[in-house]
Amino acid sequence: MSKGPTMAAPAMVAGAAVALAMAGACTPTVQLQAPDKPITINLNVKIDQEVRVTIDKDLEDLLAKNPDLF
Numbered sequence: 422m423s424k425g426p427t428m429a430a431p432a433m434v435a436g437a438a439v440a441l442a443m444a445g446a447c448t449p450t451v452q453l454q455a456p457d458k459p460i461t462i463n464l465n466v467k468i469d470q471e472v473r474v475t476i477d478k479d480l481e482d483l484l485a486k487n488p489d490l491f
Contacts, residue, residue: 484490
């Protein structure tokens with residue numbers, strides 16, 4: 422009669438406990454934190470381009486109506 426299998430059971434349980442403890446220590450954590458400064462989005466470029474296009478068209482119309490202006 423061999424006592425090997427009965428002695429191996431506690432060693433396997435201890436090994437499994439160590440493996441679970443090691444696996445639990447390696448779990449990643451995710452932390453969410455709000456930024457300190459507010460987020461700003463600069464939309465002035467598009468507005469500026471639209472204003473310039475409108476002014477250019479208005480000037481072209483004005484010059485077309487009054488060719489002797491300059």
